[in-house]
Amino acid sequence: MQKLSLNQSLSQKLSPQQIQFIKLLQVPTAELDTRVEEELEINPALEEGREEPEAPTTEEDFDEPSDDVSSTEDLNVEDYLGDDEYAGYKMQGDGNYSEDDDREMPVAMQSSLNDQLDMQLGFLGLDDRQSLVAKQLIGSIEGDGYIRRELDAIVNDLAFAQNVETDVDELEDLLHEIQQFDPPGIGARNLKECLLIQLDRRWEEDDPDPAVEMAKAILSICFEEFTKKHYDKIIKKLNIEDEVLMKDAIHLITKLNPKPGGVSGGMAKTQYLIPDFILTNNNGEFDLTLNSRNAPELRVSQSYSDMFSAYDKSDKKDKKLKETVSFVKQKLDAAKWFIDAIKQRQNTLLRTMDAMVRFQYEFFLEGDETKLRPMILKDIANEIHMDISTVSRVANSKSVQTDFGIFPLKYFFSEGISTVSGEDVSSREVKNILNQLIDNEDKSKPLSDDKLEKSLKAKGYNIARRTVAKYREQLNIPVARLRKEL
Numbered sequence: 001m002q003k004l005s006l007n008q009s010l011s012q013k014l015s016p017q018q019i020q021f022i023k024l025l026q027v028p029t030a031e032l033d034t035r036v037e038e039e040l041e042i043n044p045a046l047e048e049g050r051e052e053p054e055a056p057t058t059e060e061d062f063d064e065p066s067d068d069v070s071s072t073e074d075l076n077v078e079d080y081l082g083d084d085e086y087a088g089y090k091m092q093g094d095g096n097y098s099e100d101d102d103r104e105m106p107v108a109m110q111s112s113l114n115d116q117l118d119m120q121l122g123f124l125g126l127d128d129r130q131s132l133v134a135k136q137l138i139g140s141i142e143g144d145g146y147i148r149r150e151l152d153a154i155v156n157d158l159a160f161a162q163n164v165e166t167d168v169d170e171l172e173d174l175l176h177e178i179q180q181f182d183p184p185g186i187g188a189r190n191l192k193e194c195l196l197i198q199l200d201r202r203w204e205e206d207d208p209d210p211a212v213e214m215a216k217a218i219l220s221i222c223f224e225e226f227t228k229k230h231y232d233k234i235i236k237k238l239n240i241e242d243e244v245l246m247k248d249a250i251h252l253i254t255k256l257n258p259k260p261g262g263v264s265g266g267m268a269k270t271q272y273l274i275p276d277f278i279l280t281n282n283n284g285e286f287d288l289t290l291n292s293r294n295a296p297e298l299r300v301s302q303s304y305s306d307m308f309s310a311y312d313k314s315d316k317k318d319k320k321l322k323e324t325v326s327f328v329k330q331k332l333d334a335a336k337w338f339i340d341a342i343k344q345r346q347n348t349l350l351r352t353m354d355a356m357v358r359f360q361y362e363f364f365l366e367g368d369e370t371k372l373r374p375m376i377l378k379d380i381a382n383e384i385h386m387d388i389s390t391v392s393r394v395a396n397s398k399s400v401q402t403d404f405g406i407f408p409l410k411y412f413f414s415e416g417i418s419t420v421s422g423e424d425v426s427s428r429e430v431k432n433i434l435n436q437l438i439d440n441e442d443k444s445k446p447l448s449d450d451k452l453e454k455s456l457k458a459k460g461y462n463i464a465r466r467t468v469a470k471y472r473e474q475l476n477i478p479v480a481r482l483r484k485e486l
Contacts, residue, residue, distance in 0.1 A: 021341045025348060025390070028397040029291045030274040036296050039338055045304040045331035046338060050297050113145070113186075113261050114138055120181045133158060133166055134174045137187070145186045145261025146194065147175070185260035192223050198256045214240075214249035226253070229484045250485075273408075275401035277353050279364060286357055286364060288350065295346055300335045304328060348386070352394040353409075355383040360412050367404030372426040374416030419460045430461055431471050438477055443485035 027035055040046055117138045126134060136158055140149045151171045158164040179187040184201045188194035196219055202212045218226055222234045231246075240246050276294060280287045308328050311321065357364055359379060362371040377395070381388045395409040415427040437455050441447045447455070449472065453465045477483070 020337055021344050022393065024341050024345045026393040026396060028274070028399075029276045029293050032293060032296070036298070036342075043331055043334050043338070045301045045328070046335040047299050047301050048297060049299050113141070113143070117141070117178065117181055117186070121178075124177055129164060130174065132162060132164055133170065134178065136162065137171065137175055137178055141187060141261065143261055144259040145183070145188070147187055147189055151175075183257070183260040185257055188260075191258060192219055194258065194260065195219055195253060195256050198260075199252075210245055211248040211252050214245055215252045218246075218249055219253065226250075229482055231484075273399055273406055275406050276349065276398040277400040279353075279357065279400055279402045281365065281403055284365065288354055288357060290346060290349060294349065296342065298335075298339050298342065300332060300339070304332055304335075308332065348390065349394060349398070351384045352380060352386075352391055353400065355380050356409070356412055359383070363412075364402060367402070369432055370425075370429050372412065372414065372428050374426050375413055376415070377413065417461055417463060419462065425461070427471070430456065430463065431475055433459060433461070434468065434471055435475055435477075438472075438483070441483075443483065446480040446483040448480045 024032075024035065040048065118135065121131065121134055121138065124134070136154060137147065140154055141147045151168045154171060155166055155168060158166055175187055179185075179197050181187070184198045185194040188197055196216060199212055199216050199219070202209065203216070217238060218234060222237055225231075225233045225237070231250075234240070235243070235246065274291070274293075276291050278289050278291060308325070311325050311328070356375075359375055360371075360373060362373070363369070365371075377388045377391045381391045384391075395413065399406050399408045411428075417425055417427055417430050419425055433456065434452060437447065437452055449465050449468045452472070453463060453468045456463050456468065472479075
């Protein structure tokens with residue numbers, strides 16, 4: 001039997017204005033232009049240009065961002081709309097912007113890897129059927145340049161999706177042709193095949209290079225030993241007497257490209273870093289400015305404001321007129337909210353960056369990494385009296401241009417490590433020292449994490465071995481065994 005009950009609860013929800021501000025705050029400078037253009041396209045009440053003080057809807061409303069951006073003193077519509085219509089009202093003008101916090105930075109795209117391979121395919125002189133099969137193979141090549149899908153599965157794909165009958169042998173022949181394309185190593189099914197394809201490009205039958213021949217033997221016969229850097233086993237297995245030649249062969253292999261379809265392959269997307277802030281040092285005093293692209297000039301359409309004023313003098317009982325008034329109000333409110341959100345974004349960005357500059361004053365003065373102070377999100381949040389999540393959104397995808405280069409804001413946040421003297425230093429400084437120790441080690445006997453820990457403690461840094469391992473991994477430095485060289 002169903003029962004009716006009355007429950008009282010307290011909940012907290014973000015308003016549409018707050019949601020819009022959060023979305024704009026996390027947008028980097030390079031994407032802001034696109035976001036503004038989207039809003040201009042979907043909201044005719046929003047225009048580019050400076051605000052006009054004499055306009056009745058912009059005289060006082062937009063001078064400073066207000067907490068209550070939905071105020072409607074200038075747009076009195078109580079006579080037109082009932083409570084039920086307000087309840088169903090939703091903010092217009094959010095566009096198609098994704099709600100994901102982590103957004104990829106905008107990039108300038110070159111022709112894709114598939115496009116380049118398709119272009120080279122045209123030089124093989126294949127018939128229509130063979131071209132279709134070859135394009136299926138090219139389409140199976142992943143972003144790093146490898147084709148990991150089994151050829152049997154590709155045969156089935158062609159049969160069911162393209163109605164083309166083929167076999168593994170034909171695919172092998174066509175794949176071999178594709179593997180001759182640029183960049184070298186493309187279309188390989190594993191790392192071993194990728195490296196051997198690149199070595200084949202270097203092989204000259206009339207004048208063979210001994211180092212290339214040795215490298216091919218090492219990869220063909222001793223690939224497992226090579227990946228684990230068991231050089232003694234390789235020497236024994238291949239009966240190598242000339243260690244100099246082996247050293248040249250190893251050096252040659254390490255210079256090959258393990259990801260021919262990646263950035264090093266020259267066909268991936270190119271990413272440009274556009275600074276959100278510009279910081280200049282004037283004799284010890286810093287001038288912090290926002291990138292001009294962070295401050296678009298926007299205003300509420302005067303024609304829409306005049307249109308709303310005209311409705312106020314019209315017959316208020318007309319149903320169609322009420323619908324028109326509702327639409328105009330939504331667009332005017334959305335325009336006001338968007339302008340306020342942009343201003344609030346600028347204010348929050350400047351407050352956050354200003355606090356970071358004051359916190360890391362010594363670094364910005366000299367650009368010396370050792371002058372970085374330990375700093376976490378909470379330090380800046382407490383300084384500007386905002387939530388940690390707000391600071392995180394600012395730091396997530398923003399960067400600053402200084403006299404020493406462009407730095408992502410994340411660069412300045414680091415943990416603290418205590419020294420023998422009791423002072424706290426940035427973990428970035430410790431990583432820098434760790435990097436130097438590894439760079440200067442004897443590569444024939446690389447330092448283990450235990451020895452690195454002792455070396456850091458000898459320099460005055462109190463650090464545990466597991467922390468050394470964590471920092472080493474963050475620096476993308478392999479373990480000692482894999483750093484070993486002949």
